[in-house]
Amino acid sequence: MPAEARAHIDDLAAFVQASPSSYHAADEARRRLVEGGFTALAEADAWDLAPGGRYVVVREGSVIAFALPAAATATTPFQIVGAHTDSPSFKLKPKPTTIGTGGWWQLGWEVYGGPLLNSWLDRELILAGRIVTLAGDEHLVRTAPIARIPQLAVHLDRGVNNDGLSLDKQRQTAPVWGLGDAESADILAVLAADAGVDPEEIGGFDIVAADSQAPRVFGAHDEFFASGRMDNLLSTHAGLIAIQGAKPESAIAMFAAFDHEEIGSSSRSGAAGPFHEEVLTRILAAFGAGADERARSFAQSLHVSSDVGHSVHPNYSERHDTVNQPVAGGGPILKINANQRYATDAHGAAAWNAACERAGVPSQEFVSNNTMPCGSTIGPISATRLGIRTVDVGAPILSMHSARELTAVVDPWFLSRAMGEILAK
Known part of the structure; x- marks a missing residue:
């Protein structure tokens, strides 16, 4: 090479x-x-x-x-x-913080484009994009790995390997990103902290998900690149x-x-x-x-x-x-x-x-x-x-x-x- x-x-x-x-x-x-x-x-x-x-x-x-x-x-x-x-990815909805069954903190997002949905399962994801303050100032933001779309265990879906996986885009692509007191859950506060602004100053945002895994070269002779x-x-x-x-x-x-x-x-x-x-x-x-x-x-x-x-x-x-x-x-x-x-x-x-x-x-x-x-x-x-x-x-x-x-x-x-x-x- x-x-x-x-x-x-x-x-x-x-x-x-x-x-x-x-x-x-x-x-x-x-x-x-x-x-x-x-x-x-x-x-x-x-x-x-x-x-x-x-x-x-x-x-x-x-x-x-x-x-x-x-x-x-x-x-x-x-x-x-x-x-x-x-x-192709996922983009945060206007009210992005939700609380799921069992006290899981989850995110509400839309599917952006045509991603292979199953490839996003069980990956540690970051959130990235821009927030705009009420004063009109734009800030680029990115979190550390914070979210994951957990797949259902095979024990609870015995036919998945034979019948194939079909995901409901609304119910089954929502990621988890925390646990605990619902009143402490606020993803916009996390993004605001990254930008160094008060959450109350956020006037709008365009935030998508991205895989946190670093690109890498691999293969028998390092001939492949995955990213x-x-x-x-x-x-x-x-x-x-x-x-x-x-x-x-x-x-x-x-x-x-x-x-x-x-x-x-x-x-x-x-x-x-x-x-x-x-x-x-x-x-x-x-x-x-x-x-x-x-x-x-x-x-x-x-x-x-x-x-x-x-x-x-x-x-x-x-x-x-x-x-x-x-x-x-x-x-x-x-x-x-x-x-x-x-x-x-x-x-x-x-x-x-x-x-x-x-x-x-x-x-x-x-x-x-x-x-x-x-x-x-x-x-x-x-x-x-x-x-x-x-x-x-x-x-x-x-x-x-x-x-x-x-x-x-x-x-x-x-x-x-x-x-x-x-x-x-």
């Missing part, structure tokens, strides 16, 4: 641990970029952009960074790598590394990672919202672009939408296409779907395959078994909203939407290297 691949995966592990929520992921990306010489922009300020400049802007759980070539003009095209910062939130921090991290090293010559290099992909992207900070388009427009406007120049820029631009994809599963190979079977360690995948659940077309495929060739990394294709409809990504959403040619790619993993997913150590490194070639134009 190349030393660079191991260094990349160790840094991915650190990024995951720093990013238990989308808000933390966007903030960690911003922090790293600013430390690397990018200038932080505020949306409410006027932007004074200079050719050759490097900038980053955050909206809630989304982050966009860009590097301008020295000869940037009103019609300079964009080379974009996109991802998302959120993952929570790999969907889609794997791609977010790969894009972050690529933009940090970008030195564009003729195009504007951009990294864009959005919140809320797991629930459809329809939010002010999601890929279906206005954030991306507003940033693209403001960049070109800094060089005097109007509607005509913007259209000319977009017509020459490329967006590489990166999200994890399915590696062929050794125990369920019949669920995959019989010929197109991406393998772990085989390099990034090009996602193709006739019904445009992925945005890839022939020109986009050619651009991606050329980037992989320049990077010296292997590549492979993913297409669904016709009896297994595929999911989708930010790719078709961004392509529809912006009209920029888009290609869908990713890294092959197992256990997608599990609390803990699996990839080959080399594949995230391969993916980031190919992204780097996209941004080098």
Whole structure:
């Protein structure tokens, strides 16, 4: 295994641990970029952009960074790598503290996205996200391991191993987080203490659960990597590394990672919202672009939408296409779907395959078994909203939407290297 691949995966592990929520992921990306010489922009300020400049802007759980070539003009095209910062999980309800039978302190939460519910059982979970005070101040918070969804013992469900496990999302996913006097139970007080504010000052909160187990490398030759939130921090991290090293010559290099992909992207900070388009427009406007120049820029631009994809599963190979079977360690995948659940077309495929060739990394294709409809990504959403040619790619993993997913150590490194070639134009 190349030393660079191991260094990349160790840094991915650190990024995951720093990013238990989308808000933390966007903030960690911003922090790293600013430390690397990018200038932080505020949306409410006027932007004074200079050719050759490097900038980053955050909206809630989304982050966009860009590097301008020295000869940037009103019609300079964009080379974009996109991802998302959120993952399937659970999100606290407005009255989150409940008392269960037997004096157990429990939490009331909603299912966020489409997690594999059984994978969240019997894990020590943290709570993370943001709280906003009545004065409007935002605080990122994260607890120590505090909650656990306990599974029912096999003695009380004798058929579970034969009949399968089916969980009621309301009654059977509520975690325990304490015992004792009901009047002492207040999860908001725990979060307030982490933020250093009075619980009475909390005006709102967006808090999700995350697995507390650290990512790790394992396998006969340390070839595997297991982690929570790999969907889609794997791609977010790969894009972050690529933009940090970008030195564009003729195009504007951009990294864009959005919140809320797991629930459809329809939010002010999601890929279906206005954030991306507003940033693209403001960049070109800094060089005097109007509607005509913007259209000319977009017509020459490329967006590489990166999200994890399915590696062929050794125990369920019949669920995959019989010929197109991406393998772990085989390099990034090009996602193709006739019904445009992925945005890839022939020109986009050619651009991606050329980037992989320049990077010296292997590549492979993913297409669904016709009896297994595929999911989708930010790719078709961004392509529809912006009209920029888009290609869908990713890294092959197992256990997608599990609390803990699996990839080959080399594949995230391969993916980031190919992204780097996209941004080098």
